[in-house]
Amino acid sequence: MEQPRECCGLLLGSVAEIVEAVPLENVSVDGIRRYEIAPADYFAQVKACRERGDVSVVGAYHSHPRSEPVPSATDLAEGFANFWFLIAGPVSNDAPLAIRAFRLVDGVFTEDVIRAVRPG
Numbered sequence: 275m276e277q278p279r280e281c282c283g284l285l286l287g288s289v290a291e292i293v294e295a296v297p298l299e300n301v302s303v304d305g306i307r308r309y310e311i312a313p314a315d316y317f318a319q320v321k322a323c324r325e326r327g328d329v330s331v332v333g334a335y336h337s338h339p340r341s342e343p344v345p346s347a348t349d350l351a352e353g354f355a356n357f358w359f360l361i362a363g364p365v366s367n368d369a370p371l372a373i374r375a376f377r378l379v380d381g382v383f384t385e386d387v388i389r390a391v392r393p394g
């Protein structure tokens with residue numbers, strides 16, 4: 275459990291499908307309100323994917339421990355195109371956790387509908 279810090283990690287897969295979520299350390303000095311993945315961790319995953327050959331790094335996930343799973347101003351400022359941003363957070367105080375997926379298209383976060391597929 276990363277609480278109260280935001281958790282984060284990278285998503286591996288293809289343009290159509292995320293097949294794996296890799297938990298990584300949140301190295302932000304302000305980890306209660308933001309997340310940051312160490313460049314070394316990012317490049318290690320890129321390299322591992324290249325060696326595997328069947329997946330690539332297609333996105334990142336992080337949590338909003340105290341707010342809805344929609345992109346914050348910081349997420350917008352630090353986001354970039356062609357990458358999925360999955361955000362997990364509470365919908366309200368007593369509602370269960372929701373996970374929502376966004377991509378930055380022409381400078382605006384656009385939500386994608388995600389569908390969970392169980393392996394096998």
Ligand SMILES: [Zn+2]
Nearest residue numbers: 338345346349
């Ligand atoms: Zn965020």
